[in-house]
Amino acid sequence: MKLHKLNTSHLQYVESGQFIIRFLTDFKNSTLVPTEDAEFNALYQSLLQQSPIYDRALMQIQSWAESKKLMDLDYIRDRKMTTVRTVVSTFRHTDDEDEKKAYDLLMTLLRTYKRVEHMNFEAESLALDNFIAEIRSTRFSAAATKLGLEKHLMNLEMANTNFKTLFSNRSTNINTTEVFDTKALRKKILETYKDLAEYVLVMAKRKNTPFYAELLTILNTGRSYFSDLIARRKGTAAGTDPRI
Numbered sequence: 001m002k003l004h005k006l007n008t009s010h011l012q013y014v015e016s017g018q019f020i021i022r023f024l025t026d027f028k029n030s031t032l033v034p035t036e037d038a039e040f041n042a043l044y045q046s047l048l049q050q051s052p053i054y055d056r057a058l059m060q061i062q063s064w065a066e067s068k069k070l071m072d073l074d075y076i077r078d079r080k081m082t083t084v085r086t087v088v089s090t091f092r093h094t095d096d097e098d099e100k101k102a103y104d105l106l107m108t109l110l111r112t113y114k115r116v117e118h119m120n121f122e123a124e125s126l127a128l129d130n131f132i133a134e135i136r137s138t139r140f141s142a143a144a145t146k147l148g149l150e151k152h153l154m155n156l157e158m159a160n161t162n163f164k165t166l167f168s169n170r171s172t173n174i175n176t177t178e179v180f181d182t183k184a185l186r187k188k189i190l191e192t193y194k195d196l197a198e199y200v201l202v203m204a205k206r207k208n209t210p211f212y213a214e215l216l217t218i219l220n221t222g223r224s225y226f227s228d229l230i231a232r233r234k235g236t237a238a239g240t241d242p243r244i
Contacts, residue, residue, distance in 0.1 A: 001204050001216060003197055004223040008190050010230045013071055016186055017058045020051050020193060022222040030218060036211055037203070043196040050189045057180035070166055077128065077159035078117040084152050085110055091147055102143035109140055120181045121167060128160040197223075 011019055024047060027034075034041040061070075088110060091103040109131070116127045132153060135144050144150065197219050204212035 001201065001208075001213075003201050003216070004220040004227060006223040006227045007230070008193070010234075011226060013061060013182065013186065014058055015226065015229070016190060017051075017055055019222060019226050020047060020054070020189055022225070023193070023219065024048065024051060026218045026222060027215075030214060032211060032214060032218075039199060040196065040203075040215070043192060043199065046192050047189065047196065050185070050192065053180075054182075054185045054189050057182045057185050060180060061182060070163070073159065073163040073166060074121065074124075077124075077156065077163050080152070080156040080159045081113075081117060081128065081131075084149060084156060087149060087152055088147060098146060102146040105143045106135070106140060106147065106149075109134060118183065118187070120183055121163075125160060125164050125167070128156065132157050132160070 008016065008019070027044070034044045088103060088106050091099050094100050094103065113127060113131045116124055116131065119127055134140060135149070135153060144153065200212060200215045200219060204216045
């Protein structure tokens, strides 16, 4: 017994909403009763509560003409920030004393911005502006130059500027009284799903009853479909990433 391999972080925003709905629909159409397991039911009810809110957030995003481009640009700036961290980390075990000093100094700054990619859109924009300004300040600029970061900082700055420009244009075109932190909603609902899926797997192995066996089948049906969808989009073999 196992869960079909699927990395939900590779799901696009709309796909992640469809993924949750697929599970909820498949379960509803089954003969299973959620109250048979209190722990499962609590997670299931949480998904039921979160799903319509997340769907409204996705509908709001979809109403923006530039929605897909906006998500793409956010992904790009996240990757550029990751690149900066990666470049700095390559000097972790350097034998060069000056490089080591530069590494230690820049790591103090990077730790301050450890979770910047997980902030909501506007907070991340401001945080990246602040990070770029700080790393180019008198205190950090020499260290950044020593480790060859300028090209990567320019790429990060451009990526953040591109996102802010499109987001600003979007803001002037959308008038809504309901505002969602889509990133946070996505993170929470996928974490709840992960907890539910892992719980079902554990119980299926431990008790091996029809209830958990069918639950596992329902989960894997959806996971297989979306794993194949991701693989087709990326042009890779399905199910190559073991992470939920």
